[in-house]
Amino acid sequence: MNYLVFRLYGPLASWGEAAVGPTRPSASYPGRSAILGLLAAALGIRREEEATLAQLRDNVTLAVKQCSAGTLLRDYHTAQVPSHDKKAVWLTRRDELGVAKDKLNTILSAREYRSDGYWVVAIRLSDEAPWTLDEMAEALRHPRFMLYLGRKSCPLAAPLHPRVVSAGGVREALSEEFPGFTGSKMEDDEKRRLGIDAEVSFAWEGDAGDILPQETRYPYDEPLHRGRWQFASRSEHWHQTREES
Amino acid sequence: MSTFIQLHLLTSYPPANLNRDDLGRPKTARMGGVDRLRVSSQSLKRTWRTSELFEDALVGHVGTRTKRLGTEVYEALTGAGIAEKKSLEWARAIANVFGKIQKSGTEIEQLAHLSPEERQGVDELVATLIQEQRAPTEDELKLLRKNPHAADIGLFGRMLAAHPAFNVEAACQVAHAITVHPVAVEDDYFTAVDDLNFGEEDMGAGHIGETGFAAGLFYSYVCINRDQLIDNLSGDVELADKAIAALTEAAVKVSPKGKQNSFGSRAYASYVLVEKGRQQPRSLSVAFLKPVYGQDQAGTAIKALEGQRESFEKVYGPCAEGHYVLNAVAGEGSLDELKAFLVQN
Numbered sequence: 001m002n003y004l005v006f007r008l009y010g011p012l013a014s015w016g017e018a019a020v021g022p023t024r025p026s027a028s029y030p031g032r033s034a035i036l037g038l039l040a041a042a043l044g045i046r047r048e049e050e051a052t053l054a055q056l057r058d059n060v061t062l063a064v065k066q067c068s069a070g071t072l073l074r075d076y077h078t079a080q081v082p083s084h085d086k087k088a089v090w091l092t093r094r095d096e097l098g099v100a101k102d103k104l105n106t107i108l109s110a111r112e113y114r115s116d117g118y119w120v121v122a123i124r125l126s127d128e129a130p131w132t133l134d135e136m137a138e139a140l141r142h143p144r145f146m147l148y149l150g151r152k153s154c155p156l157a158a159p160l161h162p163r164v165v166s167a168g169g170v171r172e173a174l175s176e177e178f179p180g181f182t183g184s185k186m187e188d189d190e191k192r193r194l195g196i197d198a199e200v201s202f203a204w205e206g207d208a209g210d211i212l213p214q215e216t217r218y219p220y221d222e223p224l225h226r227g228r229w230q231f232a233s234r235s236e237h238w239h240q241t242r243e244e245s
Numbered sequence: 246m247s248t249f250i251q252l253h254l255l256t257s258y259p260p261a262n263l264n265r266d267d268l269g270r271p272k273t274a275r276m277g278g279v280d281r282l283r284v285s286s287q288s289l290k291r292t293w294r295t296s297e298l299f300e301d302a303l304v305g306h307v308g309t310r311t312k313r314l315g316t317e318v319y320e321a322l323t324g325a326g327i328a329e330k331k332s333l334e335w336a337r338a339i340a341n342v343f344g345k346i347q348k349s350g351t352e353i354e355q356l357a358h359l360s361p362e363e364r365q366g367v368d369e370l371v372a373t374l375i376q377e378q379r380a381p382t383e384d385e386l387k388l389l390r391k392n393p394h395a396a397d398i399g400l401f402g403r404m405l406a407a408h409p410a411f412n413v414e415a416a417c418q419v420a421h422a423i424t425v426h427p428v429a430v431e432d433d434y435f436t437a438v439d440d441l442n443f444g445e446e447d448m449g450a451g452h453i454g455e456t457g458f459a460a461g462l463f464y465s466y467v468c469i470n471r472d473q474l475i476d477n478l479s480g481d482v483e484l485a486d487k488a489i490a491a492l493t494e495a496a497v498k499v500s501p502k503g504k505q506n507s508f509g510s511r512a513y514a515s516y517v518l519v520e521k522g523r524q525q526p527r528s529l530s531v532a533f534l535k536p537v538y539g540q541d542q543a544g545t546a547i548k549a550l551e552g553q554r555e556s557f558e559k560v561y562g563p564c565a566e567g568h569y570v571l572n573a574v575a576g577e578g579s580l581d582e583l584k585a586f587l588v589q590n
Contacts, residue, residue, distance in 0.1 A: 009531075010528070010530075011274070011276045011420075011421075011423060011528075011530045012274065012420075012421055046414075047414070071275050073274055073275065075266075075272070075285060076266040076267040076272075077285070077287060079287065085345070092294070092300070092395055092397035092398065093291070093294040093295060093397055093401065094294060094295045094296075094299075094300055094397070097295055099355070115274055115275050115276060116275065116276055116277070116278075140525060141524065141525055142246040142523050142524060142525065143246075143247070143525055143526075144246065144247055145247070145414075145470060145473060146249075146418050146468060146470050146473075146526070147525065147526070148418060152286075152415060152418045152419075153285075153286030153287070153418070153419060153420055153421060154420070155418055155420050155466060155468060155526065155527070155528045156525070156526070156527045156528065157527055157528040157529070157530045157531055158527055158531060158557075159525060159527055159557065159561040159564065160525060161561060179560045179561070180560070181531040181534070181553070181556065181557070181560075182552075182553070182556040182560070183556070183560065184560060189535065190531075190534065192278070193277040193278045193534050193535065194277075194534070195278070
C-alpha cells in the first residue's frame with residue numbers, strides 16, 4: 001500500500017472544531033476538513049469548485065500522528081465593523097473604518113491556537129482518484145494557493161517534505177523519519193523545545209492495518225458543502241501509546 | 246504553481262503595550278518552551294491597511310472620495326438635453342449605488358469612494374442612457390460596483406455573508422509577530438495627582454492604575470501569492486506589483502499604535518529578508534525556537550535567521566529562487582533596491 005507522508009509544524013496552528021458564537025475552539029490535531037483543505041489549496045482547487053472538492057473528499061483516506069500537541073493559546077480577538085448599511089460598499093478597510101465613530105461596532109471572539117504542535121500526516125488514495133500520490137506530493141512542493149495550519153495567520157514553519165512511501169499499515173507509514181530544522185536528524189534540543197517525547201497518538205479512518213483502535217470518535221469534520229458550510233460526522237479511530245526512539 | 250513572495254522582518258520595540266488582551270496586558274505566546282511577546286496578525290493587518298503610507302503608495306489606484314458624483318451625472322445628463330426631472334431621478338439612482346443619497350438633490354451624504362474603473366463604468370452608463378433616452382435598469386446599477394480594483398481587498402480579501410458573489414480570497418498571509426527572546430511582562434504602577442487637592446484632609450492620589458508592558462525584538466512573517474493577487478486584480482500586473490511594494494513598505498515602517506501616547510514606541514524594521522520563488526513557502530520562526538540571549542541581540546538574531554535559511558536549503562534543497570537582504574544594523578541594502586527586487590521577473 002502506498003502512502004503520501006508529510007509533516008506539519010508551525011509556531012501557531014488552529015484546528016477548528018464545531019463552533020457557535022464567539023468561542024472558536026481548536027482540536028489538538030488536524031481534522032479531516034483541515035487536511036483536505038490543505039491538499040485542495042496545494043492542488044489549486046477553488047472554494048467554489050464543489051464537484052472537484054467532492055472528488056478529493058471521496059478519494060482520500062487519511063491518518064495523523066501527533067508527536068506533540070503543543071500548548072493551548074487563547075487569543076482575545078476584536079474586530080471593528082461599521083453598522084450594517086445596505087447602501088454602503090467600502091472599497092478599502094481604511095474607508096470602512098472612516099465612518100462616524102458612533103457607527104463603529106466591535107465584534108469579540110476568543111480563538112484557540114496550538115503553539116508548537118508537531119504532526120505527521122499520511123494520505124491514501126482510492127483507485128478511482130483523479131490524482132496520483134506523486135502529483136499530490138508535487139503540488140505540496142509547489143503549491144498553487146497558500147498553505148496554512150487551519151488559519152491564514154498560521155503559516156507553515158518548516159517544509160512539508162512530502163514523500164510517497166510503501167508501507168504495510170498506517171503506523172508504519174507514519175513512522176517515517178523527518179529531518180530536523182537544522183540537520184538531517186531532529187536534535188534532542190529541538191525535540192525538547194517542541195515537547196516531542198515518547199508519548200504519541202494516532203488518529204485514522206478505516207482499517208489501519210497495523211494498529212488497533214483504543215477508542216472511536218465521531219467528529220463533525222467531513223466537508224459536505226463549502227458554500228453552505230456543512231459538515232457531516234465520520235468515524236475516527238484513536239490510539240495513544242509510547243514509542244521509544 | 247504560483248510565485249510566492251515572503252518577507253521576514255526583525256523589528257525592535259522599546260517598552261510598549263502594542264496589542265492587548267482582555268485584561269489589557271500585552272499578548273504573549275509560548276514558543277520553544279518559553280513565553281514570548283506577541284503582536285497578533287489581525288493587529289498588524291489593521292495597522293498596515295489603515296495607514297496613510299499604504300494608501301499613498303497606491304495613489305492613482307485607490308480612487309477618489311467624493312460626494313458630488315450624482316451632481317456630475319446630473320449635469321452630464323441635462324447638458325445632453327435630458328429633461329431635468331428625469332436627469333435628477335437617474336442621477337439619484339446612480340449615486341445611490343455608491344452611498345446613501347440625501348433626501349433631495351444629488352449629493353451623497355458621506356464621501357463615497359470611487360475607483361478609476363468604477364468612474365469609467367459610470368461614464369459609460371451615462372453615455373448609454375443619453376443615447377437610448379431611458380432610465381438605468383437594476384442590473385446596470387448593480388454592475389457599477391462589481392469586482393472593485395482595490396489593491397487593499399486584492400491583498401487582504403473580503404468576506405460578505407450577504408453577497409458571496411463579492412467575496413475575494415486574500416492573496417496575502419500575515420503571521421503573528423513573536424519576539425526572538427523570552428519576555429516577562431512587567432507592570433507599571435502609576436498614580437495621578439489631583440492638582441486641586443491641597444492636602445487638608447488626605448494626601449492620596451486622585452487615581453492609581455497599572456499598565457502591563459514589555460520590550461522586544463520581534464520576528465514577523467508575511468507571504469504574498471503574486472499570481473493570486475494578479476488574479477484578484479483582474480489581471481492588472483502593474484497594480485499587483487504596486488500593491489506588493491506598498492504592503493512591503495508598510496510592513497517595514499508602520500507599527501501598531503496601541504498605547505502610543507504612553508509609550509511612543511514607533512519603530513522601523515532593522516532587518517528585512519525577502520524571498521521569491523515557486524517553492525512551498527515557510528516561515529523561518531524556528532531560527533528562534535532556541536531563544537536569543539546576550540548583549541548583541543540584533544546581531545545574534547540576524548545570524549540565526551540567515552543560518553536558518555541556509556540550513557533549510559541544505560537539508561531540503563532550495564526553498565526560493567532568489568532573495569534580497571536589507572540590514573539596517575550593518576547598513577546594507579536599501580528599501581528602494583528591495584522594492585525593485587520584488588518587481589523583477
